[in-house]
Amino acid sequence: SAQVLAIANQKGGVGKTTTALSLGAALLRLGKRVLIMDLDPHANASIHLAFYPENLAHTAYDLFQELEHDPAIWQRIIYRHESTGLDIVPGHIRLSELEVDTKDRPSKGLILKKALADVSERYDYVLLDCPPHVGVLLVNALVASDLLIIPVQTDFLALHGLRLIFDSIRMLNRALSGPLRYKILATMYDQRAGACRRVLDILREKLADRLFATVIGQDTKFREASAGGKVIFDVDPNCRGARAYLQLAEEIIIP
Amino acid sequence: SAQVLAIANQKGGVGKTTTALSLGAALLRLGKRVLIMDLDPHANASIHLAFYPENLAHTAYDLFQELEHDPAIWQRIIYRHESTGLDIVPGHIRLSELEVDTKDRPSKGLILKKALADVSERYDYVLLDCPPHVGVLLVNALVASDLLIIPVQTDFLALHGLRLIFDSIRMLNRALSGPLRYKILATMYDQRAGACRRVLDILREKLADRLFATVIGQDTKFREASAGGKVIFDVDPNCRGARAYLQLAEEIIIP
Numbered sequence: 160s161a162q163v164l165a166i167a168n169q170k171g172g173v174g175k176t177t178t179a180l181s182l183g184a185a186l187l188r189l190g191k192r193v194l195i196m197d198l199d200p201h202a203n204a205s206i207h208l209a210f211y212p213e214n215l216a217h218t219a220y221d222l223f224q225e226l227e228h229d230p231a232i233w234q235r236i237i238y239r240h241e242s243t244g245l246d247i248v249p250g251h252i253r254l255s256e257l258e259v260d261t262k263d264r265p266s267k268g269l270i271l272k273k274a275l276a277d278v279s280e281r282y283d284y285v286l287l288d289c290p291p292h293v294g295v296l297l298v299n300a301l302v303a304s305d306l307l308i309i310p311v312q313t314d315f316l317a318l319h320g321l322r323l324i325f326d327s328i329r330m331l332n333r334a335l336s337g338p339l340r341y342k343i344l345a346t347m348y349d350q351r352a353g354a355c356r357r358v359l360d361i362l363r364e365k366l367a368d369r370l371f372a373t374v375i376g377q378d379t380k381f382r383e384a385s386a387g388g389k390v391i392f393d394v395d396p397n398c399r400g401a402r403a404y405l406q407l408a409e410e411i412i413i414p
Numbered sequence: 415s416a417q418v419l420a421i422a423n424q425k426g427g428v429g430k431t432t433t434a435l436s437l438g439a440a441l442l443r444l445g446k447r448v449l450i451m452d453l454d455p456h457a458n459a460s461i462h463l464a465f466y467p468e469n470l471a472h473t474a475y476d477l478f479q480e481l482e483h484d485p486a487i488w489q490r491i492i493y494r495h496e497s498t499g500l501d502i503v504p505g506h507i508r509l510s511e512l513e514v515d516t517k518d519r520p521s522k523g524l525i526l527k528k529a530l531a532d533v534s535e536r537y538d539y540v541l542l543d544c545p546p547h548v549g550v551l552l553v554n555a556l557v558a559s560d561l562l563i564i565p566v567q568t569d570f571l572a573l574h575g576l577r578l579i580f581d582s583i584r585m586l587n588r589a590l591s592g593p594l595r596y597k598i599l600a601t602m603y604d605q606r607a608g609a610c611r612r613v614l615d616i617l618r619e620k621l622a623d624r625l626f627a628t629v630i631g632q633d634t635k636f637r638e639a640s641a642g643g644k645v646i647f648d649v650d651p652n653c654r655g656a657r658a659y660l661q662l663a664e665e666i667i668i669p
């Protein structure tokens with residue numbers, strides 16, 4: 160049954176979406192069946208693959224709108240991205256209304272976990288691209304996840320931000336049925352910057368095996384990928400960024 | 415009297431804080447008196463200058479807590495950063511409580527504008543570093559601002575994000591007393607990336623004089639600056655990043 164990987168960090172622009180798409184594509188290349196769920200109202204992952212939420216009748220928003228869960232909903236909200244073979248449930252701006260909508264709904268944090276049971280046999284990995292906010296969407300993602308991947312930039316402020324992340328995790332652990340499994344992923348690492356190297360050393364020392372061995376280096380090819388609506392492997396499968404995410408996929412498959 | 419520059423974009427990690435600190439430092443070097451206000455609960459600008467909110471008795475949060483405005487508050491919340499000469503009002507995580515706190519307070523969007531009148535003669539420029547959220551803090555910043563600077567990364571998704579920004583601006587214009595003056599600043603421009611160049615061309619074509627002529631290029635030295643708690647000018651005043659922000663300061667002083 161599917162391993163659910165939540166990709167979250169309340170800080171913006173740290174590589175959550177890039178990780179969801181690149182890791183998803185890497186797992187696919189290694190023969191795994193992959194579903195990407197775009198839980199971000201800004202729907203960046205969806206837009207990247209040319210699924211424009213305003214043009215779609217059905218998106219991730221439908222899942223949170225159902226009053227009675229119907230397994231047939233998955234037929235409507237899963238889209239196949241032909242050129243990569245990735246399956247995606249697109250996001251939508253209306254996801255931002257959920258904070259208010261689900262306020263009085265009991266067990267509102269369990270909606271996604273329960274729904275995912277229907278597709279658990281169809282995929283090896285389900286990747287959840289999360290918005291940079293703490294809220295009902297993030298709680299759903301964490302409750303549903305088997306592993307939380309936290310992309311963290313290798314800069315000084317990110318170290319300080321880690322404290323905030325761990326405070327949130329501690330708070331959430333009280334609400335969750337079991338302790339949250341998480342692992343930090345160093346992203347946008349610039350080996351030319353001494354500051355980056357120092358931060359990476361500190362992360363390795365403080366986090367030990369809570370830090371992926373794979374470090375995602377800065378690679379300008381990700382912008383080409385974004386502009387062309389492609390995943391990194393379809394821009395240059397041998398570039399630094401592509402090889403890094405492939406290595407990350409292997410690290411996840413064989414832990 | 416002081417020109418108030420709000421630096422905002424609901425997307426994370428686009429260079430708001432880097433712009434607040436670097437532009438502030440640049441204006442200082444050009445002989446202007448500068449105050450930076452850190453309106454972000456994550457207080458990145460403050461932490462960068464080694465003002466740790468948890469160790470401070472008084473921060474920007476005090477301003478929004480006063481039931482009756484007392485001009486003497488500025489003596490408590492303005493700190494001088496000795497090595498740069500920058501004045502800063504540090505942020506604090508409690509700023510995030512304001513969304514709830516000020517819910518029932520009339521004219522809650524005017525708090526900052528009214529308070530700033532007390533220091534308007536002491537500074538030439540007041541820079542407001544905003545959080546990546548739409549909320550009461552952002553409204554206060556926009557109501558108080560003479561110019562909204564919107565840092566935008568030169569990538570494909572940022573173009574799509576522009577639409578969201580303009581929707582917000584249109585919505586806010588109805589609430590504000592006058593139309594919002596804004597100008598886009600292209601940031602993290604990577605000249606080696608064809609994708610970046612294409613996005614910059616589109617921005618120039620679509621925005622015309624709503625786009626600063628100055629483009630902030632990608633510069634690894636900003637990470638050194640962040641790690642050392644320095645502004646870019648104290649790392650290398652001749653590097654690409656430093657010269658770009660100096661050029662931006664000149665563009666703002668002589669519009």
Ligand SMILES: Nc1ncnc2c1ncn2[C@@H]1O[C@H](COP(=O)(O)OP(=O)(O)OP(=O)(O)O)[C@@H](O)[C@H]1O
Nearest residue numbers: 171172173174175176177291347376377378381569
């Ligand atoms: N390793 C990398 N090297 C260079 N650029 C990168 C890398 N990873 C991501 N980027 C770029 O950085 C920007 C932000 O990345 P991304 O959208 O993945 O972050 P995010 O955490 O999902 O942001 P948000 O919080 O807005 O959802 C994008 O332009 C992306 O192409």
Ligand SMILES: Nc1ncnc2c1ncn2[C@@H]1O[C@H](COP(=O)(O)OP(=O)(O)OP(=O)(O)O)[C@@H](O)[C@H]1O
Nearest residue numbers: 314426427428429430431432546602631632633636
């Ligand atoms: N021109 C640049 N070249 C290289 N790195 C940059 C540049 N501008 C900013 N950065 C780096 O990018 C990261 C994000 O920048 P910054 O914190 O200024 O963004 P922000 O919009 O304030 O983020 P947030 O939304 O979290 O407040 C920081 O590590 C910063 O040092």
Ligand SMILES: [Mg+2]
Nearest residue numbers: 175176199203
């Ligand atoms: Mg994202």
Ligand SMILES: [Mg+2]
Nearest residue numbers: 430431454458
């Ligand atoms: Mg910031």
